[in-house]
Amino acid sequence: MARIAVVAGDGIGPEVVAQARKVIDAVLPGVEATEYDLGAARYHRTGEVLPDSVLDELAGHDAILLGAVGDPTVPPGVLERGLLLKLRFAFDQYVNLRPSRLWPGVTGPLAAVKPGEVDLVVVREGTEGLYAGAGGSLHRDTPAEVATEESLNTRHGVERVIRDAFARAATRERRKVTLVHKTNVLTHAGSLWARAFAAVAAEHPDVETEYQHVDAAAMFLVTQPQRYDVVVTDNLFGDILTDIAAAVTGGIGLAASGCINPEGRYPSMFEPVHGSAPDIAGRGVADPVAAVLSAALLLDQLGHPRAAARVTAAVASELAGRTPGVPLRTAEVGDRLAGYAVA
Amino acid sequence: MARIAVVAGDGIGPEVVAQARKVIDAVLPGVEATEYDLGAARYHRTGEVLPDSVLDELAGHDAILLGAVGDPTVPPGVLERGLLLKLRFAFDQYVNLRPSRLWPGVTGPLAAVKPGEVDLVVVREGTEGLYAGAGGSLHRDTPAEVATEESLNTRHGVERVIRDAFARAATRERRKVTLVHKTNVLTHAGSLWARAFAAVAAEHPDVETEYQHVDAAAMFLVTQPQRYDVVVTDNLFGDILTDIAAAVTGGIGLAASGCINPEGRYPSMFEPVHGSAPDIAGRGVADPVAAVLSAALLLDQLGHPRAAARVTAAVASELAGRTPGVPLRTAEVGDRLAGYAVA
Ligand SMILES: CC(C)[C@H](C(=O)O)[C@@H](O)C(=O)O
Numbered sequence: 056m057a058r059i060a061v062v063a064g065d066g067i068g069p070e071v072v073a074q075a076r077k078v079i080d081a082v083l084p085g086v087e088a089t090e091y092d093l094g095a096a097r098y099h100r101t102g103e104v105l106p107d108s109v110l111d112e113l114a115g116h117d118a119i120l121l122g123a124v125g126d127p128t129v130p131p132g133v134l135e136r137g138l139l140l141k142l143r144f145a146f147d148q149y150v151n152l153r154p155s156r157l158w159p160g161v162t163g164p165l166a167a168v169k170p171g172e173v174d175l176v177v178v179r180e181g182t183e184g185l186y187a188g189a190g191g192s193l194h195r196d197t198p199a200e201v202a203t204e205e206s207l208n209t210r211h212g213v214e215r216v217i218r219d220a221f222a223r224a225a226t227r228e229r230r231k232v233t234l235v236h237k238t239n240v241l242t243h244a245g246s247l248w249a250r251a252f253a254a255v256a257a258e259h260p261d262v263e264t265e266y267q268h269v270d271a272a273a274m275f276l277v278t279q280p281q282r283y284d285v286v287v288t289d290n291l292f293g294d295i296l297t298d299i300a301a302a303v304t305g306g307i308g309l310a311a312s313g314c315i316n317p318e319g320r321y322p323s324m325f326e327p328v329h330g331s332a333p334d335i336a337g338r339g340v341a342d343p344v345a346a347v348l349s350a351a352l353l354l355d356q357l358g359h360p361r362a363a364a365r366v367t368a369a370v371a372s373e374l375a376g377r378t379p380g381v382p383l384r385t386a387e388v389g390d391r392l393a394g395y396a397v398a
Numbered sequence: 399m400a401r402i403a404v405v406a407g408d409g410i411g412p413e414v415v416a417q418a419r420k421v422i423d424a425v426l427p428g429v430e431a432t433e434y435d436l437g438a439a440r441y442h443r444t445g446e447v448l449p450d451s452v453l454d455e456l457a458g459h460d461a462i463l464l465g466a467v468g469d470p471t472v473p474p475g476v477l478e479r480g481l482l483l484k485l486r487f488a489f490d491q492y493v494n495l496r497p498s499r500l501w502p503g504v505t506g507p508l509a510a511v512k513p514g515e516v517d518l519v520v521v522r523e524g525t526e527g528l529y530a531g532a533g534g535s536l537h538r539d540t541p542a543e544v545a546t547e548e549s550l551n552t553r554h555g556v557e558r559v560i561r562d563a564f565a566r567a568a569t570r571e572r573r574k575v576t577l578v579h580k581t582n583v584l585t586h587a588g589s590l591w592a593r594a595f596a597a598v599a600a601e602h603p604d605v606e607t608e609y610q611h612v613d614a615a616a617m618f619l620v621t622q623p624q625r626y627d628v629v630v631t632d633n634l635f636g637d638i639l640t641d642i643a644a645a646v647t648g649g650i651g652l653a654a655s656g657c658i659n660p661e662g663r664y665p666s667m668f669e670p671v672h673g674s675a676p677d678i679a680g681r682g683v684a685d686p687v688a689a690v691l692s693a694a695l696l697l698d699q700l701g702h703p704r705a706a707a708r709v710t711a712a713v714a715s716e717l718a719g720r721t722p723g724v725p726l727r728t729a730e731v732g733d734r735l736a737g738y739a740v741a
């Protein structure tokens with residue numbers, strides 16, 4: 056039976072993760088879960104972010120379920136670089152999978168887009184680009200200061216994520232992949248991405264392809280999100296575009312994410328796109344849907360597509376039954392979802 | 399009297415620039431305009447992008463009015479790096495000014511946002527960051543290929559554009575500046591931006607400040623664009639955010655832009671955010687409003703704020719009078735705008 060590591064984290068993290076576990080237990084009884092105490096709370100208490108021993112233990116699991124980490128008093132970068140990105144890089148999670156659907160029952164912000172019309176997935180590169188941490192500064196705190204950030208892109212890293220995007224597109228109804236980059240300005244990395252994309256596309260004559268500059272894609276996600284099926288893009292562009300996609304499909308309260316090592320050599324990690332939301336933490340009002348949908352991605356990745364489909368269907372029922380404006384209770388939503396999932 | 403250089407460019411560029419010139423002539427008779435033939439057409443005809451002699455001549459003008467350059471057959475980067483970015487960098491146009499308003503009469507895509515509620519301006523850095531052109535590749539076209547793009551940020555460059563943003567905010571009603579970056583991942587550049595921002599903010603106790611990560615800002619531009627007044631950000635983030643801002647305020651057909659050298663040591667350049675739109679070129683149906691609003695920014699920069707205000711008011715009248723769905727004729731819009739502007 057699958058062994059998963061659970062990092063509930065800070066703020067609303069533990070609240071939403073508890074619901075995700077309820078739902079996992081309902082559809083796949085017997086999953087063994089081990090809790091790991093990581094995040095802002097541990098950092099404040101012990102100064103530790105991710106001890107090597109914990110990294111080793113995490114490596115021994117089949118997958119990681121993460122709630123949210125962070126609070127406003129931790130300096131920027133400490134938990135991001137030291138924990139989240141460290142895990143993504145250490146476990147070679149090169150596919151950052153972020154589906155966005157405008158679910159029936161959900162009111163999106165766009166007047167002209169109806170529920171059911173948006174169903175896209177962004178395949179964001181997860182181990183390269185500007186996230187590599189290749190940067191520095193000189194003459195800090197003087198008028199001569201210069202600071203750099205370098206985007207590193209390898210054929211190896213770019214091609215494998217594009218390959219994943221095409222494989223996913225081939226199983227979908229519309230079979231379309233959009234490459235998003237900024238080839239007209241970032242000519243070196245852009246050319247590498249474009250050539251790798253063309254090479255993989257040639258192996259998939261059945262998949263439709265298009266290219267868009269990131270600024271145009273950001274715009275079209277707002278004016279015509281219906282046009283996208285699978286979007287493949289680099290780490291930073293993917294960060295931005297997935298938040299836009301979340302915004303136009305009802306907000307990050309519903310947005311799931313998987314940081315996937317497709318070969319299964321290392322554990323993949325599943326986490327809602329939202330943060331720890333300290334403003335509403337502890338009140339039992341956070342929407343657990345993003346965490347539960349992340350659990351569905353986890354189940355799918357661990358080879359339980361039917362269990363995953365039951366969870367997704369449960370979310371569909373839950374959202375279709377919501378009355379706009381009626382406040383929700385985190386635990387009640389979790390109970391309902393677990394109920395729908397086994398019904 | 400002001401001497402301006404006009405680069406009408408390709409596609410719909412000449413059509414919309416003709417209207418902008420009509421309007422300039424109406425509100426400020428006697429402006430001397432010299433046409434320069436640059437863009438895709440010239441590149442195809444002669445292989446030239448921007449001869450040094452032309453660059454020298456342009457330098458002798460008070461401002462540049464640009465329509466749009468490019469067509470799909472020019473390889474990516476040729477006109478962008480060789481013409482547009484070359485001008486921005488050569489003329490030290492470090493303030494890329496991009497106002498977005500949801501004008502009365504315009505139907506935006508957001509159900510909950512009413513005309514008049516959005517009035518923001520993005521002050522995008524124009525001479526640094528990932529646009530510096532500092533990148534390269536090794537082992538091209540082999541499995542070992544690596545490609546880099548480097549973001550270069552100087553205290554000099556960052557501080558001056560932040561200073562400009564605060565100066566603009568101080569003249570606006572809400573007096574608020576939002577810094578957008580990604581300090582939690584791009585820690586070196588992010589720290590430089592954050593420290594420069596804090597230093598300039600300390601000189602402006604009357605201006606409210608906030609910070610947002612770029613992914614959050616992209617989301618909030620879709621869910622709550624009303625919250626922004628002045629946004630200051632780096633070159634690439636500004637590229638993306640201004641297209642989102644344009645999308646939520648009715649599209650790039652209305653989005654104006656100024657590439658400004660505030661000291662006036664070099665000419666500033668004004669151009670609609672839209673491209674050459676080859677699909678509708680030559681049919682006389684392009685909306686000239688973005689070009690005309692860019693002309694208003696030009697007039698303002700050249701020290702004619704009252705003429706600029708007349709142009710902006712003319713645009714307001716034009717948009718308020720439009721009937722959704724009724725096709726427009728480029729030249730008629732230009733005639734009407736010129737008429738309103740002198741009425
Ligand atoms: C917290 C941060 C490091 C992270 C990212 O930038 O990838 C987040 O924004 C996300 O999208 O998962």
Ligand SMILES: CC(C)[C@H](C(=O)O)[C@@H](O)C(=O)O
Nearest residue numbers: 239240270478482483637671
């Ligand atoms: C054409 C391109 C170089 C340019 C940019 O990226 O700045 C455009 O997108 C813009 O926003 O003016």
